[in-house]
Amino acid sequence: xxxxxxxxxxxxxxxxxxxxxxxxxxxxxxxxxxxxxxxxxxxxxxxxxxxxxxxxxxxxxxxxxxxxxxxxxxxxxxxxxxxxxxxxxxxxxxxxxxxxxxxxxxxxxxxxxxxxxxxxxxxxxxxxxxxxxxxxxxxxxxxxxxxxxxxxxxxxxxxxxxxxxxxxxxxxxxxxxxxxxxxxxxxxxxxxxxxxxxxxxxxxxxxxxxxxxxxxxxxxxxxxxxxxxxxxxxx
Amino acid sequence: xxxxxxxxxxxxxxxxxxxxxxxxxxxxxxxxxxxxxxxxxxxxxxxxxxxxxxxxxxxxxxxxxxxxxxxxxxxxxxxxxxxxxxxxxxxxxxxxxxxxxxxxxxxxxxxx
Numbered sequence: 562x563x564x565x566x567x568x569x570x571x572x573x574x575x576x577x578x579x580x581x582x583x584x585x586x587x588x589x590x591x592x593x594x595x596x597x598x599x600x601x602x603x604x605x606x607x608x609x610x611x612x613x614x615x616x617x618x619x620x621x622x623x624x625x626x627x628x629x630x631x632x633x634x635x636x637x638x639x640x641x642x643x644x645x646x647x648x649x650x651x652x653x654x655x656x657x658x659x660x661x662x663x664x665x666x667x668x669x670x671x672x673x674x675x676x677x678x679x680x681x682x683x684x685x686x687x688x689x690x691x692x693x694x695x696x697x698x699x700x701x702x703x704x705x706x707x708x709x710x711x712x713x714x715x716x717x718x719x720x721x722x723x724x725x726x727x728x729x730x731x732x733x734x735x736x737x738x739x740x741x742x743x744x745x746x747x748x749x750x751x752x753x754x755x756x757x758x759x760x761x762x763x764x765x766x767x768x769x770x771x772x773x774x775x776x777x778x779x780x781x782x783x784x785x786x787x788x789x790x791x792x793x794x795x796x
Numbered sequence: 797x798x799x800x801x802x803x804x805x806x807x808x809x810x811x812x813x814x815x816x817x818x819x820x821x822x823x824x825x826x827x828x829x830x831x832x833x834x835x836x837x838x839x840x841x842x843x844x845x846x847x848x849x850x851x852x853x854x855x856x857x858x859x860x861x862x863x864x865x866x867x868x869x870x871x872x873x874x875x876x877x878x879x880x881x882x883x884x885x886x887x888x889x890x891x892x893x894x895x896x897x898x899x900x901x902x903x904x905x906x907x908x
Contacts (some may be wrong), residue, residue, distance in 0.1 A: 562876050566867075571839075574887070576888065577887065577888065577891050587818065592831065598797075598798060602798045602799050602802065602828075602873075605802060606798075606802045609802055609803065609805075609806035610802065610805055610806045612809060614845075615805070615809070616862055617803070621803065621845045622801075623798055623801050623802065623805075624798060626798070628800075628801055631801050631805050632805065632808060634839065635805045635808045635809055636808065636812075639805065639808075639809045639812050639867055640812060641838070641841045642809065642812040642813045643812045643815060644834055644837050644841065645813075645814070645838050645841075646809065646812075646813050646814065646816045646817065647816045647822050647824070647831075647834045648834055648835050648838055649816075650816040650823050651815055651823075651826045651831070658817065662814055662817060662818070663815055664812045665810065665814045665817065665881065666810065666813075668813045669907035670841075670842070670845060674836075674842065694831075704828045727866070727901055728898070728900065728902070729872065730849055730850075731850065731870065731895065731898055732891075732895065733849050733893055734845070734846040734847075734849045734850045734874060735873065735874065735894050735895060735898075736891060737842055737845060737846050738846055738874050738877045738878050739877050739878070739881045739887050739891055740887075741839070741842060741846075741878070742877070742878045742879075742881035742882050742890075743881055743885065743887065745882070748832070748836075749836060749837070750835070751802065751839075752804065753836040753837075753839035753843065754839045754840070754846070755843060756840060756841050756843065757839065757841060757842060757843020757844045757846075757847075758843035759843075759847075760840070760843075760844065761843065761844040761846075761847035761848050761851075762851070762854050762855050762856045762859060763856060764844060765854065765855045766855035766856060766857060767854045776840065777837035777838070777841050777844075778833075778837055778842040780840045781833040781835070781837030781838075781839075781840060782833045782834075782837075782839065784832075784833070784836040785830075785832040785836055786829075786832035787830050788832060789829060789832075795815070
């Protein structure tokens with residue numbers, strides 16, 4: 562594989578994600594160690610699933626062998642990936658389907674957010690360059706997640722993750738906020754993000770799977786409708 | 797058993813990620829209505845992730861009964877990060893400043 566300019570740009574952009582992933586996945590490794598999981602299972606879990614929220618929320622279901630509960634959690638928590646890849650599908654034109662499908666193993670909310678935000682801000686439109694950039698973001702993030710999981714598992718008794726938790730967990734939301742701010746253009750992207758933030762405690766209150774999936778669809782639909790009307794009226 | 801569950805879960809998870817790249821039924825014109833609606837839905841989800849991680853999946857009833865200063869500091873850090881990025885356009889600078897402010901303020905609060 563040739564390391565292009567776009568791949569290097571992607572690597573640089575992945576830096577905050579990589580730092581965040583290092584802490585998040587190492588604490589995840591420590592958590593699995595506490596639950597009595599095997600190192601190989603834990604590392605392969607990250608390599609195959611690569612979604613920290615699901616891996617953390619589903620730890621009891623995974624370690625107790627509750628397959629149905631694990632599947633329900635997967636659909637509920639990872640349903641967002643379907644929406645994200647529905648946006649990402651407009652990119653990578655001209656890249657072989659096999660390469661794109663293989664790379665989707667490294668697709669996560671963070672790799673999506675960094676990539677999408679960059680394409681919107683920079684106007685990068687060549688499919689192959691876009692794919693190089695995406696790989697530049699995704700490959701280091703993915704590898705660091707696996708290494709950090711192993712690191713956290715092996716050093717779980719020596720590092721006190723609980724005392725750092727409050728600081729570590731702020732990296733991810735700050736990074737996502739920054740990407741949202743960078744991605745503001747015409748339309749309601751910031752407004753949609755704010756509405757999501759305001760609704761989050763409400764969704765946490767009700768814990769309804771229908772609301773978790775239905776709320777973003779409804780808000781997305783209403784905002785797109787509003788934008789269409791504004792365009793028609795020439796506002 | 798854990799490995800079997802990981803494999804099954806990862807297949808479902810991968811299916812959700814890859815589906816739009818496999819079928820043309822989920823491909824929409826980028827400037828069209830459905831593509832816009834999906835993009836806004838994703839922004840909504842990003843907003844929920846930002847607040848859920850920042851405030852630890854807090855609910856409004858918990859917030860009303862037990863409003864802590866650390867929630868205010870965390871939300872302030874988010875707002876600072878947003879406005880610094882809007883004015884400077886620099887991702888790493890903004891991340892560094894907002895994170896430093898958050899750690900310093902939380903450090904002072906916890907020390908007292």
